[in-house]
Amino acid sequence: MSANLSAIFYLVSGVLFILALRGLSSPETSRQGNLFGILGMIIAITVTFVSIGNFSFGFIYVLIFLLVGGLVGTFIAYKIPMTAMPELVAGFHSFVGLAAVFVAISAFLSPQAFNLGSPGDIKLASLIEMSIGAVIGAITFSGSIIAFLKLRGIMSGSPITFKGQHYINLLLGLSILVLIFYLCKTQSDSTFWRIIGISFLLGILLIIPIGGADMPVVISMLNSYSGWAAAGIGFTLENSALIITGALVGSSGAILSYIMCKGMNRSFFNVIMGGFGGTDQTSPSKNKDQKPVKIGNAEDAAFLMKNASSVIIVPGYGMAVAQAQHALREMVDTLKKNGIKVSYAIHPVAGRMPGHMNVLLAEANVPYDEVFELEEINNDFANTDVAFVIGANDVTNPAAKTDPQSPIYGMPVLDVEKCKSVLFVKRSLSPGYAGVDNELFYRDNTLMLFADAKKMTEEIIKNFN
Amino acid sequence: MEIDPFIFRLSIFILSIFIGYYVVWSVTPSLHTPLMSVTNAISSVIIVGAIIAGSSGDVENIFNTSSIFGFLAIFLAAINIFGGFLVTQRMLQMYKKNNKNK
Numbered sequence: 001m002s003a004n005l006s007a008i009f010y011l012v013s014g015v016l017f018i019l020a021l022r023g024l025s026s027p028e029t030s031r032q033g034n035l036f037g038i039l040g041m042i043i044a045i046t047v048t049f050v051s052i053g054n055f056s057f058g059f060i061y062v063l064i065f066l067l068v069g070g071l072v073g074t075f076i077a078y079k080i081p082m083t084a085m086p087e088l089v090a091g092f093h094s095f096v097g098l099a100a101v102f103v104a105i106s107a108f109l110s111p112q113a114f115n116l117g118s119p120g121d122i123k124l125a126s127l128i129e130m131s132i133g134a135v136i137g138a139i140t141f142s143g144s145i146i147a148f149l150k151l152r153g154i155m156s157g158s159p160i161t162f163k164g165q166h167y168i169n170l171l172l173g174l175s176i177l178v179l180i181f182y183l184c185k186t187q188s189d190s191t192f193w194r195i196i197g198i199s200f201l202l203g204i205l206l207i208i209p210i211g212g213a214d215m216p217v218v219i220s221m222l223n224s225y226s227g228w229a230a231a232g233i234g235f236t237l238e239n240s241a242l243i244i245t246g247a248l249v250g251s252s253g254a255i256l257s258y259i260m261c262k263g264m265n266r267s268f269f270n271v272i273m274g275g276f277g278g279t280d281q282t283s284p285s286k287n288k289d290q291k292p293v294k295i296g297n298a299e300d301a302a303f304l305m306k307n308a309s310s311v312i313i314v315p316g317y318g319m320a321v322a323q324a325q326h327a328l329r330e331m332v333d334t335l336k337k338n339g340i341k342v343s344y345a346i347h348p349v350a351g352r353m354p355g356h357m358n359v360l361l362a363e364a365n366v367p368y369d370e371v372f373e374l375e376e377i378n379n380d381f382a383n384t385d386v387a388f389v390i391g392a393n394d395v396t397n398p399a400a401k402t403d404p405q406s407p408i409y410g411m412p413v414l415d416v417e418k419c420k421s422v423l424f425v426k427r428s429l430s431p432g433y434a435g436v437d438n439e440l441f442y443r444d445n446t447l448m449l450f451a452d453a454k455k456m457t458e459e460i461i462k463n464f465n
Numbered sequence: 466m467e468i469d470p471f472i473f474r475l476s477i478f479i480l481s482i483f484i485g486y487y488v489v490w491s492v493t494p495s496l497h498t499p500l501m502s503v504t505n506a507i508s509s510v511i512i513v514g515a516i517i518a519g520s521s522g523d524v525e526n527i528f529n530t531s532s533i534f535g536f537l538a539i540f541l542a543a544i545n546i547f548g549g550f551l552v553t554q555r556m557l558q559m560y561k562k563n564n565k566n567k
Contacts, residue, residue, distance in 0.1 A: 010513075013510070014481075017507045017510070018481075018484055018485075018488060020503060020507060021485070021488045021489060021492065021500070021503070021504070022488050022491070024492040024493070024496045024499060024500050024503070025491045025492055025493060026493060027493070027495070027496065027557070027560035027562070028562075030496060030499065030557045030560070031554070031557045031558070033503075034499075034503060034550060034553050034554050034557060037503055037506060037507055037550060037553075038550050040507070040510075041506070041507070041509075041510060041546055041550070044510050044512075044513055045512060045513065045516070047513075048512075048513040048516045048517065049516065052516070052517065052520050058519060058520040058521070058522050058532060059520060061519065061532075061536055062516055062519045062520055062535075062536070062539060065519065065536045065537075065539040065540045065543065066512075066516075066539055066540075066543045067543075068540060068543070069539060069540040069541065069542065069543025069544045069546075069547070070543045070544075070546070070547040071547075072543075072544050072547075072548075073543060073544040073545065073546065073547030073548030073549070073551070074547045074548070074551055076544070076548045076552070077547065077548045077549075077550075077551035077552040077555060078551065078555070080552060082556070085498055085502070085552075085556075088502075088548075088552065089498075089501050089502055089505060092502070092505040092544075092545050092548065092549060093505065095509075095541040095542070095544055095545045096505065096508050096509055096511065096541075096542075096545060098538075098541055099509065099511050099512070099515060099538040099541040099542045099545075100511055102515065102518075102534040102535070102537050102538035102541070103511060103514040103515050103518055103534075103535070103538050105531070105534045106514075106515075106518035106521065106531040106532070106534040106535045106538070107514070107518065109529075109530055109531040109534070110518075110521045110529070110531040110532075112521075113517060113518065113520075113521030113531070114514075114517060114518075125471060219501065220501075223501055223504060223505070226504075226505070226508050227504070227508055230508045230510070230511050231478060233511055233514055234474075234478075235471075235474060235478075236514075237513070237514045237517070238470070238474065239513060239514070240474070240477055241510050241513065242510055242511060242513065242514070243474055243477050243478050243481065244477060244478075244481045245507050245508055245510050246478075246481075246508065247477075247478050247479075247481030247482045247484075247485055248481060248484065248485040248488070248489075248504070248507070249485075249504040249507065249508045250482065250485070251482050251485035251486045251489060252485055252489040252500065252504050253504070255486065255489045255490060256489075256497060256500070256501070259494075259497075346494075346495075348494065353497075353498060353501065354494070354497035354498060354500075354501065355494060355495060355496060355497030355498035355499070355500070355501075356498055358494070358495035358496070358497075358498065359498045359499070359556055359559070362495075362556070362559040362560045362561070363559050365559075365561065367561055367562055367563030368495055368560050368561070368562060369562055369563050370563060371495060373494050373495075
C-alpha cells in the first residue's frame with residue numbers, strides 16, 4: 001500500500017475517533033459512537049498490517065501478542081465491578097503510558113524500521129519527538145500506578161509530603177530537559193535510559209502528595225498526559241491517526257480536570273501541589289462531641305420518607321464503597337410505588353472519578369433521566385420534603401456558602417439543608433476528606449443514620465412494610 | 466521555499482486540540498466515566514507504532530531488543546483496546562431511559 005493511501009486511511013480512523021467522542025453527547029447516540037471508535041481502531045490496525053507488507057516470521061508473534069492482550073482485556077472488561085472503574089481507568093492509563101515508552105525505546109534502538117535514520121544518526125526532530133513521547137509516557141505510567149494503588153486502597157489515600165518536594169520535582173524536570181538536549185548532541189543510549197528513569201521517578205513524586213479526595217482531578221490529569229504521550233509518538237511515527245487521537249485525549253483530560261477543579265473551587269495548581277485533606281482532621285473533630293446530634297434508626301427513616309411527597313437522593317463515595325446502589329434502587333422503587341416523587345442529585349466531584357455515581361446508578365437500572373446534575377436540581381431542594389444523603393458529606397456542607405474560614409469555602413454544594421428534613425446515612429460523625437466538620441449534622445431537621453450504607457438501606461426497605 | 470511536512474502535522478495537531486475542546490465540552494456529565502474509558506481505548510491506537518516495532522526483526526533475529534519492546538507494547542495496547550472499548554460498551558448499555566413509568 002502506498003504511503004499516501006495509508007495516510008488517508010489513518011486520517012479516516014482519526015475522524016472516526018472524533019465521532020466516537022461526539023456520540024457521548026447523549027446516552028442515545030453513545031453506543032453508536034463507541035462502534036465508530038471500534039471501526040476506527042480496526043481500520044488503523046489493518047492499514048498498519050497491510051502497509052508493512054513483508055512480515056516474514058515476526059508476523060505470527062505480532063498476532064500472538066495482539067490476541068493474548070485482547071483476551072486479557074476482554075476478560076477484565078467483563079469481570080470488573082462498576083465500583084472499581086476508577087482503579088481500572090488508572091490501570092489503563094498506565095498501560096498507554098508504558099506502551100508509549102516501549103514504542104519510543106524501540107524507535108530509538110532501531111530507527112531504520114520507522115524511517116527515522118539509523119542508530120546513532122537519528123533525525124534531530126524525531127529524536128526530540130520520541131524523547132517527549134517517552135518522558136510523558138513514563139510520567140503517565142508511574143503516576144497512574146500510584147493513583148491505582150491509592151484508589152485500590154493498597155496505598156494510603158492520605159497525601160505524602162516532605163520538605164522541598166516541589167523543588168526536587170522542579171530539579172528533576174529541568175534535568176530531563178538538559179538530558180534531552182545532551183541526547184540530541186550525542187545520541188547516546190545511556191542518556192536515553194537516564195531520561196526514562198528520571199521520568200518514572202518524577203511521575204511517582206508528582207502523584208504521592210495528592211490526597212484521596214483529589215483523585216478525580218488526578219485521574220483526569222493522567223488521562224490528559226496519556227493523550228500527549230500518544231501525540232508525541234504520533235509525531236515520531238508521522239502518523240495522523242495518533243496525532244489526532246493524542247490531541248483529542250489530551251484536551252479531553254484537560255477539560256475534565258478543569259471541571260473537577262471547578263467542582264471543588266480549587267485551582268489546578270493548588271491540587272497539583274497536593275497536601276490537601278487528611279492532615280488536620282483532629283482539630284475540628286475535638287469540639288464536636290459537645291454538640292447534640294439526633295440519631296435515628298431505619299424505622300424513623302422509613303416513616304419520614306413514606307410520609308413525604310418528594311425525596312431527593314444524594315449519593316457519594318460511601319455508596320460506592322458499600323455497593324449500596326442496588327439496595328438504593330429497590331428502596332426508591334418502593335417509594336415510587338407509594339406515589340412519592342424521587343430524583344437523584346449528583347455533585348460533579350462525587351465519587352473518585354468524573355461521572356462515577358452516574359455509572360453506578362445506571363448499573364442499578366436507575367433511568368438516567370431521573371439523575372440530575374448540581375445546577376439542574378439545586379433549586380428543587382427548597383420544595384422537597386426529604387433529602388436522603390447516602391455516603392456523601394463535603395458536597396452538602398453549607399459551610400462552603402457561609403464560612404469564609406472554611407477550607408472548602410466557595411465550593412459549589414448541594415443545598416440539602418433547604419429540605420424539610422435531611423437523612424444522613426454515614427458510618428460515623430467523622431469529617432469528610434476535606435477534613436472539615438459538617439454543621440448539617442447538628443441541625444434540628446437532620447437525622448443521622450449511623451450504619452453501613454447498604455445495610456441501612458436494606459433495613460429501611462424492611463421497615464416500609 | 467518548501468514547507469516542512471512537520472508543519473502540516475503540527476497543523477493537524479493544533480486543529481485536533483480545538484476539535485477535542487469543543488467535542489468534549491458537549492459530552493454530557495453523566496457520561497464522563499465512559500468518556501475516560503473510551504479515550505483510553507482510542508489512545509491505544511499507539512499500537513500501530515508497536516506493530517511496526519514488533520515486526521522490525523529480521524528472519525535470523527526475530528527477537529532483537531527493539532522488537533521485544535514492540536511485542537510488549539502490542540500486548541499492553543491490545544489489553545487497553547479490547548478492555549477499553551468493551552467496558553465502555555458494557556457501561557453504555559446500562560444507561561436506560563425511563564419510558565414505561567411515565
